[in-house]
Every structure is written in C-alpha cells, then in structure tokens.
Amino acid sequence: MLTKKEKIIVDSIVVASDNNPLKPEFPSDNPKFPATPTYKIEVPGFSNVWLKDESKNPTGTHKDRMAWEIIVAYKNFLVAKDKGQIVGELPHMSIISSGSAAIAIQTQLNKYNLPNLKVLVDTNTDQKIISKLEKIGCEVFVTDLSRKSLNWQEILILTHNKEGFDITSNEAIDPFYDWLSYEIINNSPDYCFIPFGTGNLYENILNVNKKEISAVENNHDPRFGGDINTLMNCNFLGATTNNPQTLADKLYSPHLPFVHFDEQWIRFYRYSGYCGKGSGVHLVKEKFMQEAMKIAEDNSIDTEPSGIAGLALMLQMKENIDTSSKILIINTGKAKI
16 A cells, blocks of 8 residues: 555656657656757758757756656556555665766656665766765765676665666666657658767667568557658667767766677668668767867757767768768757756
C-alpha cells in the first residue's frame, strides 16, 4: 500500500501516451510534439542547413528527456508497490555525470518530491558545477574517473547506494530519446550530424530509423512522418573526440562507460540498408570546434562545444559533402548553470 505522500506523487506523474503524437508526454509542464524547434541556420558555404535545437528544453539540454524517463520509472515503482509487488522506501538513483544530466534529473526529482540523485563526478569537474548540483539537492561524490572504467556495481558502491540503481546506462529503463529520435528523422535529412558521448542518442536515432525503414506498409509508429527513401540513404554522423584537452569536454572520458557503438554494428546497419553508406562516428579536430562556436554565436544558438560538435564535424567534412543537400545538425544544448 502507498502512503498518502506516495499517492500524491503517483497521481501527479501524468504519462499521456507511449507513442501518440496527439498526446505527447514531454515536457511535463507543456507536452507537445515536436517538443523543441527545428529551423534553418546560416552557414557559409552551405545552402540548406537546419538545426534541431534541444537548448529549448527546461534545463537547456536534451538530458531533460532522459530525466523525464527517470520520473516515469519512479511512477512504475510506485504502481508496483501499490500492488504489493515491492515493499520499502523508494530507491535512490546513481549516475556518472559531468553536470547536464544530473541537473536535468535532479530538477525533475525535486518537482515530484522523489529521492535525491547520487552523482559521481570526476576530480577535474568545475567547482561551479559541483556547487550547482549540491545546491539543487544532489548528493555529490568525487573520484578519479581516469583510473579505470567503472561497472554499475562499482558506481553504486562509490555513491553509497548499494540498494539503489545506476542509471549511467540502464537498459531496463525505456529508451531516453525515442520521441526525440522521431522528431529528428521526421525532418528526412540527407545528412544528420549528432554529438556522440555515451552514444545513447546516436544509437536510439539509428534504431528508430531502422524500425521505420523495416516496417511493413501502414505499420509505422504513429509518430513517424518521414520519407523512407530519403532516410534509408541518410548519412548519420556522430561527432566525438579522444583529445583530453578538447573544448568538447562532455564528449571525452578516458574510460567512458557503456559506450553504445562499435564499427561492426554500424557496418551491419549500412549493409542492411538502414542508413546511408557514409554513416559512422568520427573524431573532430579542435579548430572546427572553434569555428562551429563562432557560427553558433552568429546564429544566436545557445550551446557549448559538446552540444554543437555535429556542426564542427560538418565543417570538417565539407569537401566530402554536397553542400546543397539537406543537412540537419543536432544541438544538444548547454546546461543552465
């Protein structure tokens, strides 16, 4: 049985639908589909570049979508408890974060009066970010993340949360970015440039694209509104870095756990016709990060190098791109510190 407080919480978390575009679930205060805008931007040397702008989310990044799925998971916990399937207090969640994911999640946890997030940060994390996390209610733990890759058990131990759940990568939780992925592929671009950190977003976009290309006629997801012929030839390009001194610090980790990419996986998708033959993940040179930030500033885009790394990769690959093609840049935004 639920306590009075828990009944209030479970009733306050409203999930309108899983996939009805007329009944979207995000953002919770004002659900809409698409949830964030896509608009044309000016890039010298290119004539048809569009920006999917996730900086318009509540805390400024695409991580707000992940945060909502965590809230939905807590609702599922409470429903199970009400049925007598589980007992005891609600568990805490743990995560490795450089800031944006933790800020987004804790903001939502505060809204619904749920257990505080336990956050594991690197020793080099900016003190301003740590202070922000602590101010909004996160329990922050500091460790040297460069020493080794951590599994979920180790993350729980380091965050004093043995009875909780690590959500740095938890496959049991619904995909974080399925609605966003539909918002992206519905634009039917020829090229789609995506920041690549853990790889969660890139993987989700490719999997949704595969699902719709493979769908039997008239059996598409209700949210789908793209052009199959274009999408099966769309080049999905992930932008990442292996430079410890990179401007795109949210994309780099010496032991980034749970990365969702390997060359065989994307080769299989290319051979199967689920994406364009140029699809893949590439390292971005720093000079193009700087150039991308200048263009973002000229277009009044709220972002940081990690968020606009896709634009940097596009600039780097200019000689190999038809500059008149429809190009979609994913701006994952910048956390509101």
